[in-house]
Amino acid sequence: MSTTIATSHNFPPAPPRNKRLSIGIIGSGNWGTAIAKICGENARAHGNHFRSKVRMWVFEEEIEYKGEKRKLTEIFNETHENVKYLPGIPCPSNILAIPDVREVTRKSDVLVFVVPHQFVDRVCEQMKGFVRPNAVAISCIKGVAVNKQGVKLYSEYITERLGIYCGVLSGANVANEVAREDFCETTIGYNPDLGTSVSAEMMVALFDRPYFSVAAVKDVAGVALGGALKNIVSMAVGFADGLEWGGNTKSAIMRRGLLEMQKFATMFFDSDPRTMVEQSCGIADLVTSCLGGRNNRCAEAFVKTGKSLQQLEKELLGGQVLQGAATAADVHELLTSRDLVKEFPLFTTVYRIAYEGMKPEGMIQVLQPPVEESENEFTTETNDD
Numbered sequence: 001m002s003t004t005i006a007t008s009h010n011f012p013p014a015p016p017r018n019k020r021l022s023i024g025i026i027g028s029g030n031w032g033t034a035i036a037k038i039c040g041e042n043a044r045a046h047g048n049h050f051r052s053k054v055r056m057w058v059f060e061e062e063i064e065y066k067g068e069k070r071k072l073t074e075i076f077n078e079t080h081e082n083v084k085y086l087p088g089i090p091c092p093s094n095i096l097a098i099p100d101v102r103e104v105t106r107k108s109d110v111l112v113f114v115v116p117h118q119f120v121d122r123v124c125e126q127m128k129g130f131v132r133p134n135a136v137a138i139s140c141i142k143g144v145a146v147n148k149q150g151v152k153l154y155s156e157y158i159t160e161r162l163g164i165y166c167g168v169l170s171g172a173n174v175a176n177e178v179a180r181e182d183f184c185e186t187t188i189g190y191n192p193d194l195g196t197s198v199s200a201e202m203m204v205a206l207f208d209r210p211y212f213s214v215a216a217v218k219d220v221a222g223v224a225l226g227g228a229l230k231n232i233v234s235m236a237v238g239f240a241d242g243l244e245w246g247g248n249t250k251s252a253i254m255r256r257g258l259l260e261m262q263k264f265a266t267m268f269f270d271s272d273p274r275t276m277v278e279q280s281c282g283i284a285d286l287v288t289s290c291l292g293g294r295n296n297r298c299a300e301a302f303v304k305t306g307k308s309l310q311q312l313e314k315e316l317l318g319g320q321v322l323q324g325a326a327t328a329a330d331v332h333e334l335l336t337s338r339d340l341v342k343e344f345p346l347f348t349t350v351y352r353i354a355y356e357g358m359k360p361e362g363m364i365q366v367l368q369p370p371v372e373e374s375e376n377e378f379t380t381e382t383n384d385d
Protein backbone atom coordinates (compact mmCIF):
# COMPACT_ATOMS: atom_id res chain seq x y z
CA MET A 1 0.00 0.00 0.00
CA SER A 2 1.37 3.47 -0.81
CA THR A 3 2.01 5.35 2.43
CA THR A 4 -0.82 7.45 3.74
CA ILE A 5 0.67 10.26 5.83
CA ALA A 6 -2.54 11.76 7.26
CA THR A 7 -6.28 11.10 7.44
CA SER A 8 -9.09 12.63 9.50
CA HIS A 9 -7.96 10.35 12.36
CA ASN A 10 -4.83 12.50 12.82
CA PHE A 11 -6.61 15.69 13.84
CA PRO A 12 -4.01 18.44 14.29
CA PRO A 13 -3.51 20.42 17.53
CA ALA A 14 -5.00 23.91 17.36
CA PRO A 15 -2.52 26.75 16.78
CA PRO A 16 -2.57 29.83 19.08
CA ARG A 17 -5.72 31.88 18.41
CA ASN A 18 -3.88 34.69 16.61
CA LYS A 19 -2.33 32.10 14.24
CA ARG A 20 -5.61 30.68 12.95
CA LEU A 21 -5.39 30.34 9.19
CA SER A 22 -7.33 32.50 6.70
CA ILE A 23 -8.54 30.61 3.68
CA GLY A 24 -8.75 32.01 0.13
CA ILE A 25 -10.28 30.13 -2.77
CA ILE A 26 -8.86 31.10 -6.16
CA GLY A 27 -11.71 30.17 -8.48
CA SER A 28 -15.48 29.85 -8.33
CA GLY A 29 -16.58 27.53 -11.13
CA ASN A 30 -18.39 24.23 -10.68
CA TRP A 31 -15.63 22.61 -8.59
CA GLY A 32 -14.36 25.93 -7.21
CA THR A 33 -17.72 26.62 -5.57
CA ALA A 34 -18.08 23.05 -4.27
CA ILE A 35 -14.58 23.30 -2.73
CA ALA A 36 -15.44 26.71 -1.23
CA LYS A 37 -18.53 25.11 0.35
CA ILE A 38 -16.37 22.39 1.95
CA CYS A 39 -13.81 24.91 3.24
CA GLY A 40 -16.60 27.19 4.47
CA GLU A 41 -18.14 24.33 6.46
CA ASN A 42 -14.77 23.35 7.95
CA ALA A 43 -13.77 26.92 8.76
CA ARG A 44 -16.87 27.01 10.94
CA ALA A 45 -16.50 23.49 12.32
CA HIS A 46 -12.83 23.97 13.30
CA GLY A 47 -12.89 27.53 14.57
CA ASN A 48 -9.73 26.96 16.63
CA HIS A 49 -7.78 26.20 13.46
CA PHE A 50 -9.28 28.44 10.77
CA ARG A 51 -10.74 31.93 10.63
CA SER A 52 -14.42 31.78 9.92
CA LYS A 53 -14.52 34.01 6.83
CA VAL A 54 -13.55 32.20 3.61
CA ARG A 55 -12.80 34.50 0.68
CA MET A 56 -13.63 33.21 -2.78
CA TRP A 57 -12.22 35.00 -5.81
CA VAL A 58 -14.81 35.23 -8.57
CA PHE A 59 -13.89 36.03 -12.17
CA GLU A 60 -16.56 38.72 -12.38
CA GLU A 61 -19.27 38.47 -14.98
CA GLU A 62 -22.72 39.91 -15.48
CA ILE A 63 -25.49 37.41 -15.88
CA GLU A 64 -29.22 37.53 -16.46
CA TYR A 65 -30.87 36.93 -13.07
CA LYS A 66 -34.58 37.29 -12.34
CA GLY A 67 -35.09 39.48 -15.39
CA GLU A 68 -32.14 41.85 -14.85
CA LYS A 69 -28.39 41.94 -15.50
CA ARG A 70 -26.53 41.43 -12.20
CA LYS A 71 -22.94 40.81 -11.12
CA LEU A 72 -22.20 37.22 -10.11
CA THR A 73 -20.45 38.34 -6.89
CA GLU A 74 -23.45 40.43 -5.81
CA ILE A 75 -25.88 37.58 -6.43
CA PHE A 76 -23.64 35.13 -4.53
CA ASN A 77 -23.20 37.41 -1.51
CA GLU A 78 -26.94 38.05 -1.39
CA THR A 79 -28.20 34.49 -1.98
CA HIS A 80 -25.17 32.30 -0.98
CA GLU A 81 -25.66 30.37 -4.17
CA ASN A 82 -23.51 30.32 -7.31
CA VAL A 83 -26.46 30.49 -9.65
CA LYS A 84 -24.33 30.08 -12.77
CA TYR A 85 -21.79 27.37 -11.91
CA LEU A 86 -23.38 25.42 -9.03
CA PRO A 87 -27.10 26.22 -9.14
CA GLY A 88 -29.44 24.80 -6.53
CA ILE A 89 -26.74 24.31 -3.86
CA PRO A 90 -26.87 26.57 -0.79
CA CYS A 91 -23.38 27.57 0.39
CA PRO A 92 -22.45 28.60 3.94
CA SER A 93 -22.89 32.31 4.60
CA ASN A 94 -19.28 32.70 5.82
CA ILE A 95 -18.07 32.48 2.19
CA LEU A 96 -17.55 35.93 0.72
CA ALA A 97 -17.35 36.34 -3.07
CA ILE A 98 -14.71 38.90 -4.06
CA PRO A 99 -13.98 40.07 -7.63
CA ASP A 100 -10.42 41.28 -6.85
CA VAL A 101 -7.93 38.39 -6.81
CA ARG A 102 -5.29 40.57 -5.18
CA GLU A 103 -7.52 41.26 -2.17
CA VAL A 104 -8.11 37.52 -1.67
CA THR A 105 -4.37 36.82 -2.06
CA ARG A 106 -3.32 39.53 0.38
CA LYS A 107 -5.68 38.29 3.09
CA SER A 108 -5.08 34.51 2.87
CA ASP A 109 -2.66 32.08 4.53
CA VAL A 110 -3.88 29.10 2.52
CA LEU A 111 -4.59 29.68 -1.18
CA VAL A 112 -6.74 26.96 -2.75
CA PHE A 113 -6.27 27.05 -6.53
CA VAL A 114 -9.30 25.76 -8.38
CA VAL A 115 -9.49 27.34 -11.82
CA PRO A 116 -9.46 25.57 -15.19
CA HIS A 117 -5.77 25.08 -16.05
CA GLN A 118 -6.09 27.32 -19.11
CA PHE A 119 -6.30 30.38 -16.78
CA VAL A 120 -3.59 29.66 -14.18
CA ASP A 121 -0.95 31.70 -15.92
CA ARG A 122 -2.86 34.97 -16.05
CA VAL A 123 -4.25 34.53 -12.52
CA CYS A 124 -0.74 34.01 -11.06
CA GLU A 125 0.43 37.09 -12.94
CA GLN A 126 -2.19 39.17 -11.12
CA MET A 127 -1.39 37.62 -7.72
CA LYS A 128 2.37 38.25 -7.91
CA GLY A 129 3.59 40.63 -5.21
CA PHE A 130 0.46 40.20 -3.05
CA VAL A 131 1.17 36.79 -1.49
CA ARG A 132 1.76 36.61 2.28
CA PRO A 133 5.32 35.51 3.15
CA ASN A 134 4.22 32.33 4.99
CA ALA A 135 1.33 31.47 2.71
CA VAL A 136 0.98 27.99 1.25
CA ALA A 137 -1.12 26.78 -1.66
CA ILE A 138 -2.98 23.67 -2.65
CA SER A 139 -3.95 23.02 -6.24
CA CYS A 140 -7.23 21.31 -7.16
CA ILE A 141 -6.46 21.87 -10.85
CA LYS A 142 -6.53 18.91 -13.23
CA GLY A 143 -4.03 19.54 -16.03
CA VAL A 144 -0.32 19.70 -16.86
CA ALA A 145 1.80 22.64 -17.95
CA VAL A 146 3.87 21.87 -21.04
CA ASN A 147 6.43 24.06 -22.78
CA LYS A 148 9.60 23.53 -24.81
CA GLN A 149 11.59 22.73 -21.67
CA GLY A 150 9.29 19.89 -20.67
CA VAL A 151 6.33 19.19 -18.41
CA LYS A 152 5.41 20.65 -15.02
CA LEU A 153 2.65 19.96 -12.54
CA TYR A 154 0.50 23.01 -11.85
CA SER A 155 1.59 22.77 -8.21
CA GLU A 156 5.22 23.19 -9.35
CA TYR A 157 4.20 25.98 -11.68
CA ILE A 158 2.45 27.86 -8.84
CA THR A 159 5.51 27.42 -6.60
CA GLU A 160 7.73 28.76 -9.35
CA ARG A 161 5.50 31.74 -10.13
CA LEU A 162 4.59 32.76 -6.58
CA GLY A 163 7.46 31.37 -4.47
CA ILE A 164 5.21 29.39 -2.10
CA TYR A 165 4.82 25.70 -1.26
CA CYS A 166 1.99 24.07 -3.20
CA GLY A 167 0.37 20.65 -2.61
CA VAL A 168 -2.37 18.97 -4.62
CA LEU A 169 -5.91 17.71 -4.01
CA SER A 170 -7.51 15.39 -6.55
CA GLY A 171 -9.91 12.46 -6.57
CA ALA A 172 -13.08 10.90 -7.92
CA ASN A 173 -15.03 14.07 -7.31
CA VAL A 174 -17.68 15.13 -9.80
CA ALA A 175 -18.51 18.55 -8.35
CA ASN A 176 -22.31 18.34 -8.41
CA GLU A 177 -22.27 15.04 -6.50
CA VAL A 178 -19.84 16.37 -3.88
CA ALA A 179 -21.93 19.53 -3.54
CA ARG A 180 -25.07 17.52 -2.81
CA GLU A 181 -23.03 15.58 -0.23
CA ASP A 182 -23.02 12.12 -1.80
CA PHE A 183 -20.15 10.23 -0.14
CA CYS A 184 -16.79 10.18 -1.96
CA GLU A 185 -13.05 9.94 -1.34
CA THR A 186 -10.23 12.23 -2.36
CA THR A 187 -6.43 12.33 -2.14
CA ILE A 188 -4.13 15.10 -1.02
CA GLY A 189 -0.56 14.99 -2.33
CA TYR A 190 1.51 16.87 0.22
CA ASN A 191 5.20 16.57 0.94
CA PRO A 192 6.07 18.32 4.22
CA ASP A 193 9.75 17.43 3.64
CA LEU A 194 9.82 20.16 1.00
CA GLY A 195 9.25 22.83 3.64
CA THR A 196 5.79 24.20 4.33
CA SER A 197 4.41 26.21 7.22
CA VAL A 198 1.15 24.20 7.20
CA SER A 199 1.14 20.48 8.07
CA ALA A 200 -0.49 17.72 6.03
CA GLU A 201 -2.83 17.09 9.01
CA MET A 202 -3.98 20.70 8.87
CA MET A 203 -4.68 20.37 5.14
CA VAL A 204 -6.75 17.26 5.79
CA ALA A 205 -8.67 19.15 8.50
CA LEU A 206 -9.48 21.89 5.98
CA PHE A 207 -11.06 19.50 3.47
CA ASP A 208 -12.27 16.35 5.27
CA ARG A 209 -16.06 16.19 5.73
CA PRO A 210 -18.32 13.25 6.65
CA TYR A 211 -19.21 13.03 2.95
CA PHE A 212 -15.69 13.90 1.65
CA SER A 213 -13.11 11.48 2.96
CA VAL A 214 -9.53 12.69 2.59
CA ALA A 215 -6.28 10.71 2.68
CA ALA A 216 -2.91 12.45 2.29
CA VAL A 217 0.10 10.84 0.60
CA LYS A 218 3.55 12.24 -0.18
CA ASP A 219 3.32 11.47 -3.92
CA VAL A 220 2.37 14.94 -5.18
CA ALA A 221 3.09 14.04 -8.83
CA GLY A 222 0.98 10.87 -8.74
CA VAL A 223 -1.99 12.75 -7.30
CA ALA A 224 -1.73 15.63 -9.79
CA LEU A 225 -1.21 13.43 -12.84
CA GLY A 226 -4.07 11.05 -12.05
CA GLY A 227 -6.52 13.95 -12.30
CA ALA A 228 -4.93 15.47 -15.38
CA LEU A 229 -4.45 12.34 -17.48
CA LYS A 230 -7.76 10.65 -16.73
CA ASN A 231 -9.37 13.50 -18.68
CA ILE A 232 -7.74 12.13 -21.86
CA VAL A 233 -8.91 8.58 -21.14
CA SER A 234 -12.38 9.84 -20.32
CA MET A 235 -12.53 11.34 -23.80
CA ALA A 236 -11.51 7.99 -25.32
CA VAL A 237 -14.38 6.32 -23.47
CA GLY A 238 -16.68 9.13 -24.63
CA PHE A 239 -15.70 8.41 -28.26
CA ALA A 240 -16.52 4.75 -27.56
CA ASP A 241 -19.91 5.79 -26.15
CA GLY A 242 -20.49 7.79 -29.32
CA LEU A 243 -19.87 4.64 -31.35
CA GLU A 244 -22.16 2.69 -28.98
CA TRP A 245 -19.42 0.26 -28.05
CA GLY A 246 -20.24 -1.90 -25.03
CA GLY A 247 -18.94 -2.09 -21.47
CA ASN A 248 -16.26 -4.68 -22.22
CA THR A 249 -14.61 -2.49 -24.84
CA LYS A 250 -14.82 0.59 -22.63
CA SER A 251 -13.23 -1.33 -19.73
CA ALA A 252 -10.39 -2.29 -22.08
CA ILE A 253 -9.89 1.40 -22.90
CA MET A 254 -9.87 2.27 -19.20
CA ARG A 255 -7.31 -0.48 -18.45
CA ARG A 256 -5.00 0.65 -21.23
CA GLY A 257 -5.52 4.27 -20.18
CA LEU A 258 -4.60 3.54 -16.58
CA LEU A 259 -1.37 1.87 -17.72
CA GLU A 260 -0.45 4.92 -19.81
CA MET A 261 -1.24 7.21 -16.87
CA GLN A 262 1.05 5.17 -14.63
CA LYS A 263 3.80 5.01 -17.26
CA PHE A 264 3.66 8.79 -17.84
CA ALA A 265 3.80 9.55 -14.10
CA THR A 266 6.84 7.32 -13.54
CA MET A 267 8.64 8.26 -16.78
CA PHE A 268 8.46 12.04 -16.34
CA PHE A 269 8.20 12.30 -12.53
CA ASP A 270 9.37 10.42 -9.49
CA SER A 271 5.88 9.05 -8.82
CA ASP A 272 5.01 5.91 -6.85
CA PRO A 273 3.24 3.60 -9.36
CA ARG A 274 0.94 2.35 -6.58
CA THR A 275 -0.73 5.76 -6.24
CA MET A 276 -2.60 5.31 -9.54
CA VAL A 277 -4.12 1.98 -8.52
CA GLU A 278 -4.62 2.48 -4.79
CA GLN A 279 -5.82 6.05 -4.29
CA SER A 280 -8.94 7.95 -5.26
CA CYS A 281 -6.86 10.25 -7.49
CA GLY A 282 -6.03 7.32 -9.81
CA ILE A 283 -8.32 4.51 -10.82
CA ALA A 284 -11.37 5.86 -8.95
CA ASP A 285 -11.20 9.24 -10.66
CA LEU A 286 -10.69 7.53 -14.00
CA VAL A 287 -13.84 5.46 -13.52
CA THR A 288 -16.08 8.29 -12.31
CA SER A 289 -15.00 10.58 -15.13
CA CYS A 290 -15.53 7.83 -17.74
CA LEU A 291 -19.02 7.15 -16.35
CA GLY A 292 -20.36 10.47 -17.57
CA GLY A 293 -18.09 13.40 -16.67
CA ARG A 294 -17.92 16.48 -18.90
CA ASN A 295 -15.04 15.16 -21.01
CA ASN A 296 -16.91 11.96 -21.59
CA ARG A 297 -20.16 13.72 -22.54
CA CYS A 298 -18.50 16.14 -24.97
CA ALA A 299 -16.51 13.33 -26.62
CA GLU A 300 -19.64 11.21 -27.05
CA ALA A 301 -21.49 14.14 -28.63
CA PHE A 302 -18.45 14.86 -30.86
CA VAL A 303 -18.85 11.43 -32.45
CA LYS A 304 -22.65 11.50 -32.58
CA THR A 305 -23.13 15.02 -33.94
CA GLY A 306 -19.95 15.75 -35.89
CA LYS A 307 -19.79 19.20 -34.21
CA SER A 308 -16.44 20.60 -33.01
CA LEU A 309 -15.42 20.17 -29.39
CA GLN A 310 -15.36 23.97 -28.93
CA GLN A 311 -18.95 24.17 -30.13
CA LEU A 312 -20.02 21.30 -27.86
CA GLU A 313 -18.25 22.87 -24.87
CA LYS A 314 -20.41 25.96 -25.40
CA GLU A 315 -23.62 24.00 -26.00
CA LEU A 316 -23.31 21.37 -23.27
CA LEU A 317 -21.30 22.85 -20.41
CA GLY A 318 -23.05 26.14 -19.58
CA GLY A 319 -19.81 28.15 -19.20
CA GLN A 320 -17.78 25.30 -17.65
CA VAL A 321 -14.50 24.45 -19.32
CA LEU A 322 -13.53 21.24 -21.13
CA GLN A 323 -10.07 20.11 -19.98
CA GLY A 324 -9.38 16.78 -21.70
CA ALA A 325 -8.84 18.04 -25.25
CA ALA A 326 -6.36 20.71 -24.12
CA THR A 327 -4.53 18.16 -21.96
CA ALA A 328 -4.37 15.69 -24.87
CA ALA A 329 -2.75 18.45 -26.95
CA ASP A 330 -0.29 19.40 -24.16
CA VAL A 331 0.72 15.77 -23.64
CA HIS A 332 1.01 15.17 -27.39
CA GLU A 333 3.33 18.17 -27.75
CA LEU A 334 5.57 16.74 -25.05
CA LEU A 335 5.55 13.20 -26.45
CA THR A 336 6.33 14.44 -29.96
CA SER A 337 9.23 16.55 -28.73
CA ARG A 338 10.69 13.49 -26.93
CA ASP A 339 9.96 11.02 -29.76
CA LEU A 340 7.71 9.01 -27.42
CA VAL A 341 4.46 9.04 -29.36
CA LYS A 342 4.51 5.27 -29.95
CA GLU A 343 4.91 4.59 -26.23
CA PHE A 344 1.52 6.17 -25.49
CA PRO A 345 -0.84 4.93 -28.22
CA LEU A 346 -4.12 5.71 -26.45
CA PHE A 347 -3.17 9.29 -25.52
CA THR A 348 -1.94 9.79 -29.09
CA THR A 349 -5.12 8.40 -30.62
CA VAL A 350 -7.31 10.72 -28.54
CA TYR A 351 -5.23 13.66 -29.79
CA ARG A 352 -5.56 12.49 -33.41
CA ILE A 353 -9.33 12.03 -33.17
CA ALA A 354 -9.83 15.40 -31.48
CA TYR A 355 -7.46 17.45 -33.64
CA GLU A 356 -6.49 15.60 -36.82
CA GLY A 357 -9.76 14.15 -38.05
CA MET A 358 -8.84 10.53 -37.35
CA LYS A 359 -11.90 8.27 -37.36
CA PRO A 360 -12.79 7.19 -33.79
CA GLU A 361 -13.28 3.58 -34.99
CA GLY A 362 -9.47 3.52 -35.39
CA MET A 363 -9.21 3.37 -31.60
CA ILE A 364 -9.79 -0.36 -31.79
CA GLN A 365 -6.28 -0.87 -33.19
CA VAL A 366 -4.81 0.60 -30.03
CA LEU A 367 -6.55 -2.09 -28.03
CA GLN A 368 -5.05 -4.95 -30.01
CA PRO A 369 -1.98 -6.51 -28.38
CA PRO A 370 1.34 -5.38 -29.89
CA VAL A 371 2.57 -7.64 -32.71
CA GLU A 372 5.49 -9.22 -30.79
CA GLU A 373 3.18 -10.08 -27.92
CA SER A 374 0.62 -11.79 -30.17
CA GLU A 375 3.34 -13.80 -31.92
CA ASN A 376 4.84 -14.99 -28.63
CA GLU A 377 1.61 -15.97 -27.01
CA PHE A 378 -0.60 -17.28 -29.74
CA THR A 379 1.55 -18.75 -32.54
CA THR A 380 0.66 -22.42 -32.92
CA GLU A 381 2.86 -24.75 -34.88
CA THR A 382 1.24 -26.59 -37.80
CA ASN A 383 0.89 -30.24 -37.07
CA ASP A 384 1.79 -32.47 -39.99
CA ASP A 385 0.95 -35.89 -38.58
Ligand SMILES: NC(=O)c1ccc[n+]([C@@H]2O[C@H](COP(=O)([O-])OP(=O)(O)OC[C@H]3O[C@@H](n4cnc5c(N)ncnc54)[C@H](O)[C@@H]3O)[C@@H](O)[C@H]2O)c1
Pocket: 027, 028, 029, 030, 031, 032, 033, 058, 059, 060, 085, 114, 115, 116, 117, 119, 123, 140, 141, 142, 143, 173, 174, 175, 176, 319, 320, 321, 322, 323
Ligand atom coordinates in the same frame (compact mmCIF):
# COMPACT_ATOMS: atom_id res chain seq x y z
N1 LIG B 1 -16.20 20.30 -12.15
C1 LIG B 1 -15.79 19.17 -11.61
O1 LIG B 1 -16.56 18.22 -11.42
C2 LIG B 1 -14.35 19.06 -11.17
C3 LIG B 1 -14.04 18.12 -10.20
C4 LIG B 1 -12.72 17.99 -9.79
C5 LIG B 1 -11.74 18.82 -10.33
N2 LIG B 1 -12.08 19.73 -11.27
C6 LIG B 1 -11.00 20.59 -11.77
O2 LIG B 1 -11.07 21.84 -11.09
C7 LIG B 1 -10.58 22.89 -11.95
C8 LIG B 1 -11.61 24.00 -11.98
O3 LIG B 1 -12.79 23.50 -12.56
P1 LIG B 1 -14.23 24.13 -12.29
O4 LIG B 1 -15.19 23.01 -12.53
O5 LIG B 1 -14.29 24.86 -11.00
O6 LIG B 1 -14.33 25.23 -13.43
P2 LIG B 1 -15.44 25.36 -14.59
O7 LIG B 1 -15.21 24.32 -15.61
O8 LIG B 1 -16.76 25.48 -13.96
O9 LIG B 1 -14.97 26.71 -15.29
C9 LIG B 1 -15.57 27.92 -15.14
C10 LIG B 1 -14.71 28.84 -14.29
O10 LIG B 1 -13.71 29.46 -15.11
C11 LIG B 1 -13.75 30.85 -14.83
N3 LIG B 1 -13.24 31.64 -15.95
C12 LIG B 1 -13.79 31.82 -17.17
N4 LIG B 1 -13.01 32.65 -17.90
C13 LIG B 1 -11.95 32.97 -17.11
C14 LIG B 1 -10.80 33.78 -17.30
N5 LIG B 1 -10.56 34.40 -18.44
N6 LIG B 1 -9.92 33.88 -16.28
C15 LIG B 1 -10.12 33.23 -15.12
N7 LIG B 1 -11.21 32.45 -14.88
C16 LIG B 1 -12.10 32.33 -15.88
C17 LIG B 1 -15.21 31.12 -14.59
O11 LIG B 1 -15.36 32.34 -13.92
C18 LIG B 1 -15.56 29.94 -13.70
O12 LIG B 1 -15.21 30.19 -12.37
C19 LIG B 1 -10.31 22.24 -13.30
O13 LIG B 1 -8.93 21.96 -13.42
C20 LIG B 1 -11.09 20.93 -13.24
O14 LIG B 1 -10.51 19.89 -14.02
C21 LIG B 1 -13.35 19.89 -11.69
Ligand SMILES: O=P(O)(O)OC[C@H](O)CO
Pocket: 142, 171, 172, 173, 174, 175, 231, 234, 285, 288, 289, 292, 293, 294, 295, 296, 323
Ligand atom coordinates in the same frame (compact mmCIF):
# COMPACT_ATOMS: atom_id res chain seq x y z
O1 LIG C 1 -16.45 16.17 -15.61
P1 LIG C 1 -15.01 15.87 -15.83
O2 LIG C 1 -14.76 14.86 -16.88
O3 LIG C 1 -14.20 17.13 -16.01
O4 LIG C 1 -14.50 15.20 -14.48
C1 LIG C 1 -14.80 15.85 -13.28
C2 LIG C 1 -13.90 15.39 -12.18
O5 LIG C 1 -12.55 15.59 -12.53
C3 LIG C 1 -14.15 13.98 -11.76
O6 LIG C 1 -13.38 13.70 -10.62
